[in-house]
Amino acid sequence: MSYASLLLSKIYKNKLNIIPFALIVIFIVVLYVGNHMSAYAELNDPLYSGEQEIKEIETDITKFQKEITNYETSTQEYQITNDNLMIAKQRKKLLEQKLEAVHKKDWKEYYKNDMALNQIALKAVESDAESYGEEVISSLKQKQLFNQHMLNYGLGYDDRFASTQGISYMLQVTKDFMPILMEILIIFIVSSIYCSCFKNNLNIHQLIPNSCLNKQTVRFITGTLIGVLIVLLIELIAYVCGLIGNSSGNLNTPVYIYSLEGIGTYKALIGFIPQLGFLIVLSVAFIVNVISIISTFVKRNMTCLIISFIIIVGTTLAITEIVPLHSFAHIFPMTYLNFYKVITGELTSITSNTNISFLTGVIVLMISNIVLFVLSYTLSQYQTKKGAKLV
Structure with missing residues (x-):
């Protein structure tokens, strides 16, 4: 030996x-x-997947549509309400497309729509940076970079923090x-x-x-x-x-x-x-x-x-x-x-x-x-x- x-x-x-x-x-x-439980909650749990958010947005859309009739088209209130209405409709469409992509396991479309949603959130946070802080802005930017990488390389679904x-x-x-x-x-x-x-x-x-x-x-x-x-x-x-x-x-x-x-x-x-x-x-x-x-x-x-x-x-x-x-x-x-x-x-x-x-x-x-x-x-x-x- x-x-x-x-x-x-x-x-x-x-x-x-x-x-x-x-x-x-x-x-x-x-x-x-x-x-696995944490990552797939975002896909399957109505609270995190977007299903619940879509219902809430539908309520907001109805509210904005009623409010906008109370303002003259030339007023600032009308413009703000109209912008909120457009953003709500856009987010609802993106969330629906994101959910459809999950059901089809089309991760390319999933990441595209998630990036678009994240960009809306990033724009809103950056407009009020003092309230949200640099940490929140950095987190959203990192998420954009992650999604872009996953999209560029055609990778399947994965979570940024719970792989x-x-x-x-x-x-x-x-x-x-x-x-x-x-x-x-x-x-x-x-x-x-x-x-x-x-x-x-x-x-x-x-x-x-x-x-x-x-x-x-x-x-x-x-x-x-x-x-x-x-x-x-x-x-x-x-x-x-x-x-x-x-x-x-x-x-x-x-x-x-x-x-x-x-x-x-x-x-x-x-x-x-x-x-x-x-x-x-x-x-x-x-x-x-x-x-x-x-x-x-x-x-x-x-x-x-x-x-x-x-x-x-x-x-x-x-x-x-x-x-x-x-x-x-x-x-x-x-x-x-x-x-x-x-x-x-x-x-x-x-x-x-x-x-x-x-x-x-x-x-x-x-x-x-x-x-x-x-x-x-x-x-x-x-x-x-x-x-x-x-x-």
Whole structure:
């Protein structure tokens, strides 16, 4: 049996590995069910789909038609009432067309009519910007950009906040939960593998007739491979949920790119896949290296697990939550474990730190991985020599 096979065999021998995996599967499925219910309420619930609104508009049209007869055509009151009447009729027509498009599953027409309705709302809000505020205006503009992207690429129905397509839901999980989910599973599995080599505080793997560098390299590659497979497995579970609940989606799924000045824009996912993949591999390698060093000092699995959680998960959360850290966030490798938010510029927007970028992340993670690997190798060599003296 090769050394890599020996390490991998520890995974299926540890029956406890199924616990965090099962909990994460349940979490992803339950989250999708909530997304699906929320997204499809806009299509099926009369309160949100437009059916109730059409009835209310019909009442308004009747009221405007009665009111307009009370004014002379040359008066300002007549003009205002007539404008309101025209807008009400236009909105009623667009809502009816939008509902018809839903019944026919003609999403091109759906997005066209939704854009037209949103434009009417945007015009009304902008005319009274002080009352509504910039946040409402920005939200409406973002919705227009989302609809335009979906229309341009001929994408099926999806919700901007509660994704339901396979690829879009996979992206939502990646954006909001992947850093924590992958850290939990990688720490749980890799720490148990690395700590399993210690018996009575002695490294029994020293008995394997491989060089120290060879064993260290195999451990690193095996741990990184396991971590990458964990990320892919989480992505696959999210994708299958969307595939069953809605549709596959495609690689032109919109990705919102943040801007420090004004609103951002939507771009197709396909343009970011290489960057995402590269940062994912570097992030996983960093987590594995940290666990490797902790396991060298701690040796006991449960202690290693707890310390790894505190250092890796705790720091990942602290970087976005603790404001004084924002100015220095670009130098912390844990910052780039939020790889999706790094690439989209969301982390730059949250921290107002323009030094956070894909390129900086690559440099910081590569340097960190090299330093940690060398340190881990040095500690391993020291343990080997120490063990030889004891023998």
